[in-house]
Amino acid sequence: MDVMEAVRTRRSVRKYSPRPIPEDVLAEMREALRCAPSACNNQPWHFVLVVDPDRRRELVETACGKWSWMLDAPLIVVACGLDGLAYQRMGGSGSSMDVDVAIALDHLTLAAVARGLGTCWIGAFDEVAAKKVLGVPETVKIVAMTPLGYPAAADLNRPLEPDKRKDPSEIFSIDRYAGAE
Amino acid sequence: MDVMEAVRTRRSVRKYSPRPIPEDVLAEMREALRCAPSACNNQPWHFVLVVDPDRRRELVETACGKWSWMLDAPLIVVACGLDGLAYQRMGGSGSSMDVDVAIALDHLTLAAVARGLGTCWIGAFDEVAAKKVLGVPETVKIVAMTPLGYPAAADLNRPLEPDKRKDPSEIFSIDRYAGAE
Numbered sequence: 001m002d003v004m005e006a007v008r009t010r011r012s013v014r015k016y017s018p019r020p021i022p023e024d025v026l027a028e029m030r031e032a033l034r035c036a037p038s039a040c041n042n043q044p045w046h047f048v049l050v051v052d053p054d055r056r057r058e059l060v061e062t063a064c065g066k067w068s069w070m071l072d073a074p075l076i077v078v079a080c081g082l083d084g085l086a087y088q089r090m091g092g093s094g095s096s097m098d099v100d101v102a103i104a105l106d107h108l109t110l111a112a113v114a115r116g117l118g119t120c121w122i123g124a125f126d127e128v129a130a131k132k133v134l135g136v137p138e139t140v141k142i143v144a145m146t147p148l149g150y151p152a153a154a155d156l157n158r159p160l161e162p163d164k165r166k167d168p169s170e171i172f173s174i175d176r177y178a179g180a181e
Numbered sequence: 182m183d184v185m186e187a188v189r190t191r192r193s194v195r196k197y198s199p200r201p202i203p204e205d206v207l208a209e210m211r212e213a214l215r216c217a218p219s220a221c222n223n224q225p226w227h228f229v230l231v232v233d234p235d236r237r238r239e240l241v242e243t244a245c246g247k248w249s250w251m252l253d254a255p256l257i258v259v260a261c262g263l264d265g266l267a268y269q270r271m272g273g274s275g276s277s278m279d280v281d282v283a284i285a286l287d288h289l290t291l292a293a294v295a296r297g298l299g300t301c302w303i304g305a306f307d308e309v310a311a312k313k314v315l316g317v318p319e320t321v322k323i324v325a326m327t328p329l330g331y332p333a334a335a336d337l338n339r340p341l342e343p344d345k346r347k348d349p350s351e352i353f354s355i356d357r358y359a360g361a362e
Contacts, residue, residue, distance in 0.1 A: 003295040006184050007213050007288055030353060032188050034346050037290075039304040043347050046360030055356045082361060087304060096304050099325060102283035103302075107188055109218075110291060114184035121284075123220040123268060123277050136358040144280060165215050166224050172211060175236045177317040179227030180263060 001114035010109060013118025015155035016072035016147060025115050026075075029148065032111035033077075036104035039087030039096035045104055048078040048134050055133065063130035064122065064145075073118075073149030079105045080136060081143045101143040109146065118151040182295035191290060194299025196336035197253035197328060206296050207256075210329065213292035214258075217285035220268035220277035226285055229259040229315050236314065244311035245303065245326075254299075254330030260286045261317060262324045282324040290327065299332040 021029075033047055050056050051074065059078075060070045070076060079101050086097035109119045122145045130142050173179060202210075214228055231237050232255065240259075241251045251257060260282050267278035290300045303326045311323050354360060 001184060003182060003184050003187050003292050004209055004213065007216050007292060010216075010218070012218065028185060030349060032185065034349060034352060035188050035191075036287075037191070037193065037302055039302070041345055043352065045352060046358065047353050048358050049353060049355050052356045080358065080360065085361070090305065090307055091309065093308060093322075098279035099283040099304065102280040103287045106217075106284045106287035107291070110288070111184050111188060121218055121220070123280065124271065126271055127274060128272065134356075134358050137362040139362050140358070140360070141274075164222055168211060168215060171215060171224065171226060172228050172230060174230050175233045175315075177227065177229050177261065177315050177321070179261065179321070180266070181318040181320050 003110065006110045006113040010113045012120040013151045013155055014069050014120055015152040016069070016118065016149040017152045018072060018074060019150045020074055021117065021149065025117070028115065029108055029111060029117070032107040033104045036107045038100035038103065042085050042087055042100070044082045044085035044097050045101050046080045046082065046140070048080065048136070050076040050078060050134070059130060059133045062133060063126045065124070070122070070147045072152065073147035075148045076145055077108065077148055078130070078134060078145045079143050081141045082139070083141065084139065097141065098143055105144055105146065112148060116150060117148060118155065119146040119148055121146055184291065187291045187294040191294045193301040194332045194336055195250050195301055196333040197250070197299065197330040198333045199253060199255060200331045201255055202298065202330065206298070209296065210289055210292060210298070213288045214285045217288045219281035219284065223266050223268055223281070225263045225266035225278050226282050227261045227263065227321070229261065229317070231257040231259060231315070240311060240314045243314055244307045246305070251303070251328045253333065254328035256329045257326055258286070258289065258329055259311070259315060259326045260324050262322045263320070264322065265320065278322065279324055286325055286327065293329060297331060298329060299336065300327040300329055302327055
């Protein structure tokens with residue numbers, strides 16, 4: 001599938017089929033994460049692939065507001081960032097960690113669309129609880145997570161959402177910043 | 182071009198042809214940025230498309246370590262984030278701004294590959310200087326930037342880099358975190 005078709009048809013999938021993901025497709029999804037660029041190629045990331053049903057349930061029930069729809073997917077990808085490995089920006093304005101991890105996970109979300117898989121960026125979770133369930137060290141940040149699986153028929157059949165994005169005039173300017181403050 | 186081919190062939194392009202980007206291709210690149218998802222669909226971003234040669238030169242000379250190769254591309258995309266519009270994470274651990282802006286810019290980098298265009302994530306720049314050149318308000322953050330243009334022949338001809346990414350065993354674990362601390 002062409003990249004722009006993936007960009008245009010990607011949407012947040014919240015209804016999944018329990019259909020397993022074939023190993024060759026999963027390998028491609030891991031490769032999409034692994035190939036992603038990062039500042040200075042530091043790759044300050046680690047991905048926990050949560051497949052065990054009990055572990056997934058514990059994660060969702062304790063950290064994700066009991067969004068049980070996440071459990072229908074056979075896999076939850078938990079994207080972690082290691083600040084100590086990340087590029088430290090000039091002027092003390094933090095590291096590249098969030099950006100790097102987001103690049104990798106965005107690679108995954110688009111690669112998923114091209115193979116008929118759905119994802120849903122999850123940024124609203126109790127990080128302390130999630131880290132406890134997965135044994136993530138204190139020094140490591142969970143930047144985002146997503147279920148990964150085939151959309152349920154009910155999801156495939158829902159009409160495409162109308163364009164909910166801002167008008168180009170709001171988000172682009174030429175040569176000089178002319179956006180909101 | 183298939184998403185995975187874009188993922189696998191994307192690389193940081195540091196030699197550009199001055200060949201202009203046709204308007205329909207540019208429109209597609211803007212659409213790739215605009216269609217990107219963000220936490221709560223807040224779209225806390227604004228993109229300055231720097232096309233004026235003098236403005237580009239001023240930006241690069243004052244903020245980008247005089248990386249004059251950036252000037253060969255006909256356009257520099259400066260990706261700005263608005264923290265006030267971004268989703269504020271639970272537990273006071275900052276906002277989704279960096280992640281959201283990175284998602285949009287990653288969409289652009291992959292869409293660019295599919296149309297034969299090159300990009301190069303620039304995270305190392307003097308943000309204060311860049312904001313001054315572009316009139317970016319103090320409350321707005323420049324998260325990253327990239328030149329956008331056709332790779333020069335010299336770039337197209339260079340051999341594909343060997344795989345410089347970490348081994349999968351370093352970056353993936355199953356059910357429980359087993360990465361670096």
